[in-house]
Amino acid sequence: MSASPIGAERAGSPSQGVARPRRFLAAGTPVRPRVGAGTRRHRAGPRMQRRLARLARATVDSPVAVTREEPGEIAAGLETVLEHARRGLERLTPEQAVAAWRGGALLVDIRTSEQRAERGALPGAICIDRTVLEWRLQPGGRHSIPELAGPDTQVIVVCRQGYSSSLAAASLRSIGLQRATDMIGGVEAWIEAGLPLSDDPPDVRR
Structure with missing residues (x-):
């Protein structure tokens, strides 16, 4: 009588594989992972060990890196940035801005289209989106507006309440427009x- 398939599997040659008896562990016994032929153990080299050590020290010695800033701290940071941006700016009142525009200065409105539609357009102003402001007013730039005669041109930036305009004017000064202000x-x-x-359509430059 021929052997059963199960018996043949148990009595098979090494090339066919020999069934190993199963081992059962008692409840609560920790199971250790086996390291077989296809498993490699990686050990960090000296360079990686030094990096990990520096990272650990930075995490322990610099708790600020993992803390969140409170709203008051963020507001204080914005005030500092704004104060720094306004250093050196000869900011103008609305009446002074009109006089400077009549004398040849560029009046640049960086408000959004929604804000212009809500409050109205400024007569004589050139409307430039804040995202392309530096490109349209770069002295000697390929994409600059033709009204920009050169780096000595006085540019007066206008926004809704006079905050974003200060940051924009400081940015223009950093690219060469030393007479930029807001x-x-x-x-x-x-x-x-x-x-x-003005009731006329705004002069928008894209």
Whole structure:
């Protein structure tokens, strides 16, 4: 009588594989992972060990790196950035901005289209989106507007309330427009001063 398939498997040659008896562990016994022929143990080299050591020291010695800033701290940081941006700016009142524009300065409105539609357009202003401001007003740049005669051109940046305009003016100064400045109070101050607004379509440069 021929042997059963199970018996043949147990009595098979080494090439066919020999069934190994199963071992059962008692409940609660920890199981250690086996390291077989296809498993490699990786050990960090000296260079990686030094990196890990520096990272561990930085994590322990620098708790600020893993803490979150409170809203008050963020506001204080913004005030510091704004104060630094306004250093060296000869900021203008709305009346002074009008006089400078009549004398040849460029009045640049960086408000959004929604803000212009809500409050009105400034007469004589060139509207440039904040995202492309530096490219349109780069002295000698390929994408600059033709009204920019050179680095000595006075540029007056206007926003809604006079905060973003200060940061934008400081950025323009950093690329060579040393006479770039902004208007105190923005368009809100313009309206409060009783200066006129324009009903004409805004001069938008893209």
